[in-house]
Structure formats: structure tokens, C-alpha cells
Amino acid sequence: MSRFLDLLLTSAAESPRGMTTGEPREPVRRTWAEVHAVARRMAADLAGNGLTPGTSVAVLAGEPALIAPAAQGIWLAGGSVTMLHQPTPRTDLAEWAADTVKVLDMIGAGLVLLGPPFDPLADVLTERGITVRPIAELGEGIAEGPALPDVPHSEDDIALLQLTSGSTAEPKAVRITHRNLYANLTAMVQASELRVDRDVMVSWLPLFHDMGMVGFMTVPMAVGLELVTVTPADFLGRPLLWADLISRYGGTVTAAPNFAYAVLGRQLGRAEDGSLDLSTLRFALNGAEPIDPDAVASFTDAGARFGLRAECVVAAYGMAETALGVSFAPIETGLRVDIIDAEALEAEKRAVPASGDRPARRFPLLGPPLPGLSARVVGEDGRVLGDREVGGIQLRGEAVTPGYLTVDGPLATQDADGWLDTGDQGYLADGIVVVCGRLKDVIIMGGRNIYPTDIERAAGEVDGVRAGNAVAVRLDAGSGVGASKRESFLVAVESRRAGDAEAESLIRKEVTAKVFSAIGARPARVEVLAPGSLPKTPSGKLRRAATKDLLDSRPE
Structure with a gap:
């Protein structure tokens, strides 16, 4: 059995912690043991209906209460999970279906598990020859406590096929193995100093994105952390719900892209004095898109009257190619910014600390690479660059994906020495990662x-x-x-x-x-x-x- 599944099964058996879903209307809490019991029945159903080890199963659903046991059930049955991109009210369903068929062909998915609010799309998919099953019906009729499917689980089996955020017309999936997932999730737990017996995670992040699926579903489920999770639609409909959940549940850990902190900062500015308590929050990760120091300041300034500490902000760098995390800033330090000379950066590709009145640029310091990952910066000529020299960022380590699946077949990601080219441009400052931008966009x-x-x-x-x-x-x-x-x-x-x-x-x-x-x-x-x-x-x-x-x- 893989280390990832062994960790997950241990938490299911021993942890009293669990997940709360259904806020703000009908909150329901289930322990991880209860989630696992449902997952076992789902796994037995999948295996009994012909799911063979190594098969990719696609999931199209919005409710975390259904996604958590379904994902675990797929893993227990020996399959891999692909969270499909979700259509929005503005989506042309014919185009979405055509793109989805292309994705399913690419990953070799034998089944799509469908759940609310996407149940009405069943006909759209079945008309195109796709096998669909409602998640809610998975495991029905299976007796309590079935034996786990007798399938091998090796470290190099695929756990997740994470669709990238590029054009859906040219899909690409990152192959995340059990080895990659275990290495990255345990490294993130270590770097964030997660306290399994006390921390409470609060999230609204979409589960088709790696930050949501890995960071705020797989991590708490695998290590037995308390989780309160709602959907992105819940957050977008009422952004202050995010802060309200942190306040009511004593949330200590959360995460979001930069824009969401800017949105919440504006909402906090209009909230009534004494209506919230954000003093418990100790780890507010900001990642997935470029971090704007002004947006972070607006969030922390607006939250200060509710007990929010600026030190809780953690600037991070991540990508699906490492399962999720690449580097975290040290906890309890808040957002720290490198202020560098703009002319030296633009003309000489060097990150020289700014002085005097010269034009300057500000870049967040994103912390050292997570345990088990190494980072280096390489010039256009392939030379490994020194401290504060700007070039392409490369990564190496157990968490790095072995490759992609594309419509043209598998594509390797690592060079002969195991280095992954991230496509990002940046530099190292005393071992701290700084990202300037995407190389292709400069x-x-x-x-x-x-x-x-x-x-x-x-x-x-x-x-x-x-x-x-x-x-x-x-x-x-x-x-x-x-x-x-x-x-x-x-x-x-x-x-x-x-x-x-x-x-x-x-x-x-x-x-x-x-x-x-x-x-x-x-x-x-x-x-x-x-x-x-x-x-x-x-x-x-x-x-x-x-x-x-x-x-x-x-x-x-």
C-alpha cells in the first residue's frame, strides 16, 4: 500500500476530527471515520462494477460532502481522480461538452461521477457516449463495512490527474502520483506547522483547482484535520461568510488567491464593530496568482479591529506540477516584500536592493522551498545563476510530477537530472524564492x-x-x-x-x-x-x- 493511502486509512481509524459542510443553510458535520465508511461502500461498488486499477474516474460535482468520499472511494478501488472543469451560467454547453469529451479521451476516463448542481448535465454527456453515474447513488445496497478492494497500490500509481488552467481547447493534465502527493502534503504540513489536534481549516476554494482539492480536501482528510468547507458560489454570493465561518468555528488556517483577500478586505471595512472575531486565524495563505502587497494590507488593516493579526498572512508559491506547494514564507512573519531597483531588474536581470529615489519594484518574498524540494535559477544559456540573478526557476524533488497527459500523448516534465522548468522567471535571495512573472508574458x-x-x-x-x-x-x-x-x-x-x-x-x-x-x-x-x-x-x-x-x- 502507498504511504499516502496508509496515512489516509490511519486518520480514518484514529482521528476524531471531521468536516463540516452545508453552511450557511444546513450545516452537517461528519467525522473522517464516517466519511471513510461511505468511501468504503463506494469503493466496493466501483470495483464490483468493473473499475480496474489504474483507471481514471472523472468527477463533476460542487458539494464537498459528496466529493470527499467519492475521491477516497476511487483511490481505495485503485483508480485516479480527475476533477472536471465546471460550466458556469455563461458557458455554451455544446462547446463545454465537446471540450469535456476531449479531456475524457485524453485521460482515458471510463466513468464520470455526477453530483449537484450538475445533475442536469447527465443527458448532455450520455448523448456523447459517456458513462455517467450519480455520486449520491454510488454504494447504495452495499452492506456496512465492506472489505477494501484487493488491488495493489504502488507509490508510482496515479492519484490525481489535475487539469491545468490553460485553454480547455488544448487540455493538459498533470500526473500526480501517490509518491508526489504524499511528499507534498507532508511537506506542507511540516512547513505550516499544522497542529492536527487543534487547527481548524476554513475554505471556500473550488475543488477542481489544486489549492482546493489538495490543500483543503486531501490534506485534512489524509492527516485528520478539522475542516469547515463551503462552495465558491457561497463565498461569491456573500464574501463575508468566509470571515463569519472563521469567527464562529475558531478557524486557524485558510487560503485563497490574492483577489479574494482584496474582496474580503472591502467587506470587512463595512462590517459592524464586534460582529466578528478573527483573532484565532494564524495561517492565511495567499497564492495561486500574483500577490499584491496593497491588497494584503487592505485585508489586514480592515481586519485589525476584529482581532486579525497581520502576521498570519503567508505568501506562497505553488503549482500543480508539485501537487500544490513549492514554497511557503515562514509562519508568523506576515507578508515581507523585496524592494529592488527597477532599472537593474529590467536592464541587467539582477535584483539589486533599491536605494534613494530610484524607481523600484516590490516582489513578495515567498519563502524557502518546501522540505524535499530544491530550487535553482537558470539563465537563457543554461548556466545556473547566483543569488539575486534573474532567470528561469527550476525545481527538483519527490513531489515533482513525472509528466503530463496531452491530447498528443504523454509528455515528460523533467530533464535528465530531474529538474522541472516551471516557466516562471524569478530569483533566489538568500535561499528565498521570488517570482517576477511568467517567462512567456514578459x-x-x-x-x-x-x-x-x-x-x-x-x-x-x-x-x-x-x-x-x-x-x-x-x-x-x-x-x-x-x-x-x-x-x-x-x-x-x-x-x-x-x-x-x-x-x-x-x-x-x-x-x-x-x-x-x-x-x-x-x-x-x-x-x-x-x-x-x-x-x-x-x-x-x-x-x-x-x-x-x-x-x-x-x-x-
Whole structure:
């Protein structure tokens, strides 16, 4: 049996802790032993109905109460779990179904387990020859306490096939083995100093994303932590619910992408004095997208009157290719920022500490690599770079995936020495990881390396621009919309004032001014779009390449 499953079974047998779901309407708590009892029946059902070891099972559901035992049941039966991207109210179901069929073919899934609120999609899938079973019916008629399926579980078996956040038209799945999962989850437990007997995790994160599925479902289920979990729709419908759950349940551990802390900060600013108690929160991980120090400050400042300590914020770096975590900042230190000379960064690719009145850039310090992971920075010529030299970040360790599944077949991720190229550009500062941006997104102008996040943050400061909905798009020299003889960039922002010619003109001028003030360069063009126009991944990240395609199709 793999170390991951052995850990999971031990927690099921020994831990009195469990998960609470159904907030805020009908909260229900089940111990991990109760979850495991349901999972055993599901595993027996799956094995009895022909699931063979190594088969991928896809899951399309939103309720954590169903997903937890289903995932565990699949693992116990020897299968791997793939959480499908979920359609939204704006999704074209025909396109979604076509993309989903492509994904299922790619991963070789023999079955889709379907649960609320996606039950109505059963016909859409079965019409395309896909075998569908309702999760709620899995295990029905199976006697209590069935024997576990007699299947081998090796360290190199696939536990998760995590779909990446890129285009669904060109899907790719990260192969996460039992070895990878065990190595990463135990490293995260160690780095975060999780206290199994006392910590309470609170989450609204989507379970089709690695931060939710691994960090706030698999980790607590495997090690026996108390978990309170709701759906993303619950959070988006009432963001203050997140803080309310931390307050009522004494939450100590939570996580979210940067935008969510900005949203919660605004909500806390309007909350009544004494209505919340956030003093128990000791570990608030910020990851999955670039961290904005101003957004973090707005969250901690607004939460201070409810007992929130700024030291609880943990800046993190992660990716599906390591199951989840890459590096965590040390706990109880809060967000620390590296302030570096902008000109040395852009012209010399060196992270020199800023001094005087020279232009500066701020990057969060993301902590050392997690236990068992090594990080290095490599130049374009393949040379391993030194401290504070900027280049491509590479990783090596037991948590690193052996490869991807793509529509064209398997794709290895590691070089001959086991190093994974992350595609991120950054540097190491005394062993601390700092990420500057995605290498493919860096804009080069006049020999300078300009990072889209600097442009996007500046554009987001303009009145009328929707928070978190500004995208900077690189234009290669002599190609694309507004082509010129050198590389340039466009900026697209969403605004509720889109369609008002006078308001759009003012926003374009102010965005141009703000961006020029921040980076010393002007965008070739600024587009003001209606809310909901910017392409996003299923997990909510803005897609720069797809935004460029959208702008290419619009008249100048």
C-alpha cells in the first residue's frame, strides 16, 4: 500500500476530527471515520462494477460532502481522480461538452461521477457516449463495512490527474502520483506547522483547482484535520461568510488567491464593530496568482479591529506540477516584500536592493522551498545563476510530477537530472524564492524586461476599472494588433462604464497615465470592455493569450 493511502486509512481509524459542510443553510458535520465508511461502500461498488486499477474516474460535482468520499472511494478501488472543469451560467454547453469529451479521451476516463448542481448535465454527456453515474447513488445496497478492494497500490500509481488552467481547447493534465502527493502534503504540513489536534481549516476554494482539492480536501482528510468547507458560489454570493465561518468555528488556517483577500478586505471595512472575531486565524495563505502587497494590507488593516493579526498572512508559491506547494514564507512573519531597483531588474536581470529615489519594484518574498524540494535559477544559456540573478526557476524533488497527459500523448516534465522548468522567471535571495512573472508574458522594450503585473496593478488603480480585471498583453515586434517595429503592449480593462464614449475616453487616458507613471512606457492601445468580457480560466485566472486573441478580432 502507498504511504499516502496508509496515512489516509490511519486518520480514518484514529482521528476524531471531521468536516463540516452545508453552511450557511444546513450545516452537517461528519467525522473522517464516517466519511471513510461511505468511501468504503463506494469503493466496493466501483470495483464490483468493473473499475480496474489504474483507471481514471472523472468527477463533476460542487458539494464537498459528496466529493470527499467519492475521491477516497476511487483511490481505495485503485483508480485516479480527475476533477472536471465546471460550466458556469455563461458557458455554451455544446462547446463545454465537446471540450469535456476531449479531456475524457485524453485521460482515458471510463466513468464520470455526477453530483449537484450538475445533475442536469447527465443527458448532455450520455448523448456523447459517456458513462455517467450519480455520486449520491454510488454504494447504495452495499452492506456496512465492506472489505477494501484487493488491488495493489504502488507509490508510482496515479492519484490525481489535475487539469491545468490553460485553454480547455488544448487540455493538459498533470500526473500526480501517490509518491508526489504524499511528499507534498507532508511537506506542507511540516512547513505550516499544522497542529492536527487543534487547527481548524476554513475554505471556500473550488475543488477542481489544486489549492482546493489538495490543500483543503486531501490534506485534512489524509492527516485528520478539522475542516469547515463551503462552495465558491457561497463565498461569491456573500464574501463575508468566509470571515463569519472563521469567527464562529475558531478557524486557524485558510487560503485563497490574492483577489479574494482584496474582496474580503472591502467587506470587512463595512462590517459592524464586534460582529466578528478573527483573532484565532494564524495561517492565511495567499497564492495561486500574483500577490499584491496593497491588497494584503487592505485585508489586514480592515481586519485589525476584529482581532486579525497581520502576521498570519503567508505568501506562497505553488503549482500543480508539485501537487500544490513549492514554497511557503515562514509562519508568523506576515507578508515581507523585496524592494529592488527597477532599472537593474529590467536592464541587467539582477535584483539589486533599491536605494534613494530610484524607481523600484516590490516582489513578495515567498519563502524557502518546501522540505524535499530544491530550487535553482537558470539563465537563457543554461548556466545556473547566483543569488539575486534573474532567470528561469527550476525545481527538483519527490513531489515533482513525472509528466503530463496531452491530447498528443504523454509528455515528460523533467530533464535528465530531474529538474522541472516551471516557466516562471524569478530569483533566489538568500535561499528565498521570488517570482517576477511568467517567462512567456514578459514584455521586452528597449532592452528592458517589463512584467505585466506591474502594468495591471497600475491600470487597476484607475477609477472605474473593476478590481482584478486588467490585463496587459505583449505585442511581438511587427505582429498583432497595433503592430510596430519593436515589441509593445496593449492593456484591456473591464468597466461598468463601458459603452459610454466619454467615460471610456477618460478611462483610456487615465490608464495610459498611470501605466506610464509606473513603468515609464505607454501602451500601444487601451481597450475598455464590459464586465465579464475578459477571458478567464475555469479557476478564475485572467488569460493573457486569449485576451490578445480577443483584441486581435476587434477593430482599432
